Amino acid sequence: MSCDFLALAQPGVQKLSPYVPGKPVDELARELGLAPETIVKLASNENPLGPSPRVLEAVRQALPELTRYPDGNGFTLKQSLAHRYGVAPEQITLGNGSNDILELVARAFLAPGLNAVFSAHAFAVYPIATQAAGAQGKVVPARDWGHDLDAMLAAIDAQTRVIFLANPNNPTGTWFGAEALERFLAQVPEQVLVLLDEAYIEYAEGSELPDGLAYLAQYPNLLVSRTFSKAYGLAALRVGYAISSPRIADVLNRVRQPFNVNSLALAAACAALEDEDYLRASREANTAGMRQLEAGFRALGLSWIPSRGNFIAVDFARDAAPVNQALLHEGVIVRPVAGYGMPTFLRVSIGTEAENARLLDALQQVLAR
Numbered sequence: 001m002s003c004d005f006l007a008l009a010q011p012g013v014q015k016l017s018p019y020v021p022g023k024p025v026d027e028l029a030r031e032l033g034l035a036p037e038t039i040v041k042l043a044s045n046e047n048p049l050g051p052s053p054r055v056l057e058a059v060r061q062a063l064p065e066l067t068r069y070p071d072g073n074g075f076t077l078k079q080s081l082a083h084r085y086g087v088a089p090e091q092i093t094l095g096n097g098s099n100d101i102l103e104l105v106a107r108a109f110l111a112p113g114l115n116a117v118f119s120a121h122a123f124a125v126y127p128i129a130t131q132a133a134g135a136q137g138k139v140v141p142a143r144d145w146g147h148d149l150d151a152m153l154a155a156i157d158a159q160t161r162v163i164f165l166a167n168p169n170n171p172t173g174t175w176f177g178a179e180a181l182e183r184f185l186a187q188v189p190e191q192v193l194v195l196l197d198e199a200y201i202e203y204a205e206g207s208e209l210p211d212g213l214a215y216l217a218q219y220p221n222l223l224v225s226r227t228f229s230k231a232y233g234l235a236a237l238r239v240g241y242a243i244s245s246p247r248i249a250d251v252l253n254r255v256r257q258p259f260n261v262n263s264l265a266l267a268a269a270c271a272a273l274e275d276e277d278y279l280r281a282s283r284e285a286n287t288a289g290m291r292q293l294e295a296g297f298r299a300l301g302l303s304w305i306p307s308r309g310n311f312i313a314v315d316f317a318r319d320a321a322p323v324n325q326a327l328l329h330e331g332v333i334v335r336p337v338a339g340y341g342m343p344t345f346l347r348v349s350i351g352t353e354a355e356n357a358r359l360l361d362a363l364q365q366v367l368a369r
Contacts, residue, residue, distance in 0.1 A: 012112075012131040023333050034331050040358045042349040043335040045170070045200075045311045047233035049285060049352075051268075052278040055234065058271035059264050070263035077266050080273050081241060085213055090246040093253060096260045098199055098227035098240030102129050102164070104252045105195055105223065105242075109161045110135035117155045118164040119147045121172050121340050123197065126164040135161075145305050145313075146174030149184045156192060163188065166197040167209060171337045171347040173307025178210035185219050193248065196224045199240075200309040202231035202279060203286050209308060213243055220245045228265075230310055231282045232272040237265035286310045289350035296360035300367060305345075313337065313345045320346045323366055330362040 006014055022043030029036040078089040095101040106129035110116055115136040118126040130137040138160070140152045146169060156163070165184075168175040181196075188194055196212040212224035223244035229235040239261050242252065261269075272278070290312060297304050297314055304314045316323055324336045324346055335347040348359065 010134055012134040015131065020339070022335050023328075025333070028328060028331075028333060032329060032331075039331045039333065040351065040355045041333040042351050042355060042359055043333045043347075044235070045230060045309065045349045046235050047230060047282055047310070048289075048350070048355060049233060049278070049282055051233050052272060052275045054271045054275045054278070055268045058267040062264050062267040065263060068263070070259050070261065070266055072258045074261055074266055077239075077241075077261075077269050077273075080270050081243070084273060085243065087213070087216070087243055088246065091216070091243050091249055093242040093244070093249045093256065094261045095225075095240040095242065095256075097229055097238040098197065098225045098242075099125055100238075100256075100260060101223075101225040101240055101242045101252075102126065102195070102197070103132075104256055105162060105193065106130055106133045106135070107255045108251050109193055114159050114161045115157070116162040116164060117152055117160055119152065119166075119169070121145060121169070121342060122147075122164065122166055123170050124339065130162075142172075144174070145172040147176060149176065149180055153184065153187050156189065160189075160192050163192060163194045164197065165194060166199070167212070168200050168204075168308040170199065170309060171311065171335070171340055171342070171345075172305050172313055173309045173311060174305065175209055175308045177208075181210045181212075181215070185215055185222065188219075188221065190221050192221060194219070194222050196222060198224055199227045200230055201226060203283055203310050204308055205283070205287065216243065216245065220247070223248055228269045228272055231279055231286075232269070233278070233282065234265065234268050234272060237262070237268050239265040239269045285352070286350050289353065289356050292353065292356045293348060293350065293360070296356070296363075300360070300363060311335075311347050311349045313342065313347045315345050317344055320344050323363075326366040326369070327359075327362055330366065332359050332362045334359070 025036050025039045025041050074094040078092045082089045102125050110133035112134035115138050116130040117138045119140050120142045127137045138155045140155050223242050225242045227240035337345050337347050
């Protein structure tokens with residue numbers, strides 16, 4: 001008689017469903033018998049430009065040391081980040097992608113009997129990390145698909161330990177400005193950690209999005225998480241970071257796994273951080289691609305949620321699942337978001353000009369059937 005290991009897991013884990021990532025190109029090719037090189041993937045908010053040549057060279061130089069463990073403290077990357085942002089290395093926590101930071105916060109500060117507050121239509125890892133820690137997730141209804149900051153403040157109670165706040169938010173692309181953030185932070189109790197997820201901050205133009213790092217000195221309960229996976233183009237290497245007060249960083253480093261960021265990722269991130277030309281090109285390509293898709297959706301009679309990320313949620317005003325399936329048969333992968341409470345939407349990552357055009361052509365054919 002086999003053991004029911006699910007029944008042995010803690011209750012929060014028993015109720016979880018595994019996170020479902022965007023469909024890989026090879027998987028779709030196997031399923032439908034398509035040639036992989038003919039498939040366009042616009043599902044996972046990846047940088048369409050390919051890696052920076054400076055990153056590739058840094059990785060190449062790091063390859064001979066693959067037999068050795070990485071620097072468990074990430075000294076060089078922490079120094080580079082500290083210099084870039086004017087913070088102390090002791091304020092920085094490195095993660096295996098910014099997802100790792102979310103997990104570290106949940107493991108360190110959440111437990112049965114406690115809760116975390118986050119918005120509806122927010123990143124799926126917030127409820128997953130919360131529930132896996134045995135804590136309660138308090139989901140606050142969205143306002144115009146974005147964070148209702150006043151309602152999130154009202155949801156805080158004596159058992160609240162963490163607020164997950166994304167700016168811009170994934171998958172909706174919605175954002176809030178500096179005044180709204182300042183008003184929010186001023187009202188959060190000091191014992192509640194505010195995790196400000198800025199995974200897409202580098203795509204912002206000018207001062208349209210507040211820089212969370214500017215508020216760290218004033219609010220010791222603030223933690224800002226960022227990633228190299230998006231604008232810096234290092235999704236495969238999984239490297240992110242948090243900047244917070246040294247006291248919060250000290251707590252996170254007590255539960256952080258040793259060597260959680262590998263040597264190639266550390267080298268690549270250091271090179272990426274210095275490559276301003278690549279970051280500028282990524283931002284410019286994203287801005288142009290966003291305009292291209294918005295114009296295409298408008299021509300097709302579709303509406304969408306304005307976005308400040310490298311993706312856009314487009315509304316089909318009906319169940320979007322059949323549209324998604326039809327696009328897959330056309331060799332175009334986008335992201336269904338019914339699991340986020342958005343069954344009429346598909347989330348589309350910004351690709352190259354040619355990839356965006358391929359999506360729009362496929363959509364025109366699918367919608368005409």
